[in-house]
Amino acid sequence: MTKEISADQLMQRIAEEYEDLSKQLKVIAKYVEEHRQTLVLERITDIAQACEVQPSAIVRFAQRFGFSGFSDMQTVFRDAFAPAGGNVNNYQKRIRSVIATQDTPLSNTQVTQNFIAACQQGLDELSQALDPAAIDKAVELLVKADNIYVVAVRRMFPIASYISYALQHTAKRVHLVSGLGGMYHDQIRSIRENDLMIAISFQPYGKETRYCARVAGQNKAKQLVITDSQLSPLARNADAVLTVKEGTAFSFRSLTSTISLCQALFIALSYRLELVIEETRDAGAYDD
Incomplete structure (x- = not known):
């Protein structure tokens, strides 16, 4: 390469140019995103087999992003991820x-x-x-938002419910887009330019969440996306993206890392707002 590039910069460029890639190169891009911590240990033939492409396609992928070949691209990931990933x-x-x-x-x-x-x-x-810049950006979006809309479906819905509950302890106006009665359109339509939508979605990326993200974009609202890949369709138009790789056992993915990240965001926001959670005003019991 004629110009040095970090692994993060490479992944950002892949995400930006993902839609312009051929079908084969998109498969390789997803593999690189999902296995970047172990890419330095893999042979080009192993990657080609996993992606169901010829080794020459891996070379074309590397050259597409300015490398002389696969080994040249591998070096970027060796420097950035080998010590922690192994x-x-x-x-x-x-x-x-x-x-x-x-x-x-x-x-x-x-x-x-x-x-x-x-x-x-x-x-x-x-x-x-963890990407410190992405965390800082996420907290800044939360601080500046007039209204916060939170959307997630199916497996991720409990996470959306929790972070909505936590954010209710601040002075922010928080809206959980639950879709109750099929009313996603009605619940998200009032989002505006100074508002923030938190979208939590993992593969295969719920169509309801993608719809809400599209409405938020059309209404010029900010978007904070929590997802499993920078190549997620939700990540492309987001103002901040936080990626999570959940642990898996017995073919079940946990929710531990995602909910921990959401709790950490709330705590960081509370710290910024100098909010003492225990001292938030109690309006009294239901029967008072």
Whole structure:
């Protein structure tokens, strides 16, 4: 390469140019995003097989972003991610290996321990991959918002419900877009330029959340997206993106890392607002 580039800068460029890539290169881009912490350990033939493309396609992908070839691109990820990524990935493999090699059924306690270990692995990876600039931007958006709309569906809905509850402890006007009665349109239509929408969505990215994001964009509202990839369709028009890779066990993804991140955002916002949670005004009981 004629110009040095960091791994974060490369991933940002991939995200910006993702829609212009061919179908094959999009598959490779997603693989790079999902495996960037272990990319330095993989051979080009292994990646090609996982993406169901020829090795030459991997080379074309690297050249598309200004590298001489795959090895040249690999160097970027070696410098940025190899030290932190190796142990996380090995630990994850050990968890899965234990499950796969059991001669007898696991006890309830063993199942619980394995799932907790997967959650711990997800939290470790979240901590290692935190982007300080993205966190700062997210908190700044929360501070400046007149109204905050929170939307998530299905598996992510409990997270939206929690962060809406937490934000109610501030003076912010908070709206949980629940879609009750199919009223997504009615609940999101009043979002405006000085408002903020928090969208929480992971693959396969709920169509309802994408609809709300489109309305927010049309109404010039700010968007804070919590998702699993910079290549998420929600990330492309967001003002701030926070990515989370949840731990997985027994084919179930945990919610631990996502809810921890949301709690941390609320605490950071409270710190900025000098809010003492325990001293927020109580209007009294329902029957007072």
